[in-house]
Amino acid sequence: MRWIAAFALLVLATPASAQEWVPQRAARLQALDKVTARVTILEARVGSSVTFGSLTINLRSCYGRAPDEVPDAAAWMEMTDSRARPEAPPAFHGWMFANAPGVNMLEHPVYDIRVLECR
16 A cells, blocks of 8 residues: 555655656666675566565556656566475565655565566
């Protein structure tokens, strides 16, 4: 539910003329392995999944701003960890925002995932 409130705040705080989110087909994600400090750029298509370490990242939706507006991206993702117990909830599900990564983020001891852009 945090993501609904976060998305609503971003929309309400933006002038009406700048609220155009354009659906996109893919996302560029930045993945960090906190143990090795390895940063990897991942490409994910809407409706498909990519893996990073023990995480499986399912990209459900991705929106970007119109070309004549300030660049931003919002992606709806669900992440599961293959090392988690079978009955455990997903490691993450919800919206992530490129310009506000702290609003709704993956809380994982080993990995960090951020949205860079939707295209």
